[in-house]
Amino acid sequence: MTALSPDTAIESAALRSDRARLEREGDWQRLDAIVTAMEKGRLRKVSDEDLLALPGLYRTVASSLSIARETSLDAATLAYLDALVQRAWFVVYGPRTSLWDWLRNFLGGGWSRAVRAIGPDVAVAFAVMVAGVVAGWLLVAHDPDWYFSLMSRAAAQERVPGASREVLHGTIFGNDGQSGMSVFAAQLFSNNARVSIMAFAFGFALGVPSLLLLVHNLALLGAMLWLYHGVGLTLDFAGWIAVHGTTELFAIMLSGAAGLHIGRAIAFPGKLGVLASAAQAGRRAAMVMTGVVLMLVIAALLEGFARQLVDTTPGRFAIGGFMLAFWIAYFFAFRGTKRFREQGAGEGRT
Template identity: 25%
Template sequence: MREAAFVKQNEKKWEALSQAITSGKSTLKPDELADYFIQLTDDLGYAKTHYPQSNTTAYLNNLTASVHQAIYRNKKEDRNRFIHFWKKELPEVLYASRAQILYSFVIFVMACLIGAVSAAHDDTFVRLILGDSYVNMTLQNIANADPMAVYKSMGRGDMFFAITVNNIKVSFMAFAAGILLSVGTGFVLLQNGIMLGAFQYFFYQKGVLLPSFLTIWIHGTIEIASIIIAGAAGLVMGNSILFPATYPRMESFKKGAKKGMKIVIGLVPLFIIAGFLESFVTRLTHWPWPLRLAIILLSAFFVIYYFVIYPAKLQQHANPKN
């Protein structure tokens, strides 16, 4: 990008920031200053790379120093940092990553369909995906009129630990695989989606789809949502390498990795909740179906509201004209 175009694209932001701190008493909140500082250092890095001897680089260097001083002059310990992360910081990242969330969801759903169709047309596919031991055990449980007995075969505490660690492992894998230019994340989503599609079709084929749905999706709603959103975090990181826009590729990667990591950190409570539900609630197959359905619907509402609707509302509130 030519220097003139770079300046024109960013000068309003620089001028607004300069005016905000000129008086020596910033009108911006510390968190807002920090966000501007990150953007400014990215701009400075780009300018140093492409226009090292220009007046623009010198100007940005001075402005960055001024903002740095303003941040530390006004720095206060934020006692509500934890609340702020969940209430504002994470939703803002989620809104900015809404396209990646959609892509991740579409990839996963398509993979589920591939798994189901493959299982329908190939009698050996389910065994290939789920393994002979699991299929044989489930067939025996169905014959014993308790198709979901697998969720009762392990102690609650041990199961909670194992399931939570596994959920974290799968989600971090979906995120970390994004470094392979998003292809790795796509593969993880395909793998898990195909497994789920084959898994559910297997129960449909054996005539126990409804009991399996009312059991598995008690924890599966949050668990699958976590995998999809972790996949979106991986796509955010991968796309930052593929499409750096005006930033140097390394700077773009750092920004994408930071955004993706925030999303994955935001999923930690979901890992714990899903692990708790699978270990302590899913096994309660004697509970009436309306209660189990209510848990599934409540989980789905929470996921859709917090990860999709709330970020959009927050953005709309911040920019009412948009």
């Protein structure tokens, strides 16, 4: 077999490189254009046909790169294909958004949109919480011994049936010199955080345990309202609770609603089937619960510091009322940024 001269070998390699370019260059250029548009955030300029073809084009170019390496095509072609495959990999398989973009989309409409999507469950959770407060009040009004069935003596401290007005007044006023969370505030926050997590986690049991947890936790609030009402401190106690309660109780309501949403999806899956319905509800509920964690952190700061620093009932109502108005406006009036509304509409179509 006659060996090729160096000049002939170079010419043959060049011909193979040119032939490979001619056969596949159209796919390379198409993938390059799609990837470039997506890298620049111009997703709306990419047609549905190109989006559907993207995975196939990536595999085609990856195959071209493998062949180019085996046949020793020219260095410029190899470098181009290698860079294109890396860029396409990040578009097809890499993370869709950065942490900052995710956070911006989450706060810019994703969270509020998820809450509105479970609106019926939020309404049920709210009604159950109100019923819990009424039940707690009526139970201790009928028999004060129920008070210690709802709250441990260690957690109650001076807040017990029979305590004088002066003692109970001292538990909600005169704490502006304290720094950080009081023992009772820390215990109350810990209890509410635990209830929020459990109300969501028990949603798989058709949402029944979630509702029972809401009733029990709010019955404690009803019992305390009865206690302070008995000595004429109803408004003062309500203001003391409002500082953090409008955020914390809102978070508990959302966690109960998220658990109920999953339970309802399992009990009534519709045409999707149990697994698909539960998975869809789980993703939506997880979005809500991510925000609940943020609300609990904010509530902890309000409970540990704002309530200690503001020692007047009107001031406490002002803080609590502002927070309540903010959450209601954010969840039910705020529709998100224009960018997120477009993104949400796209998700809805898919």
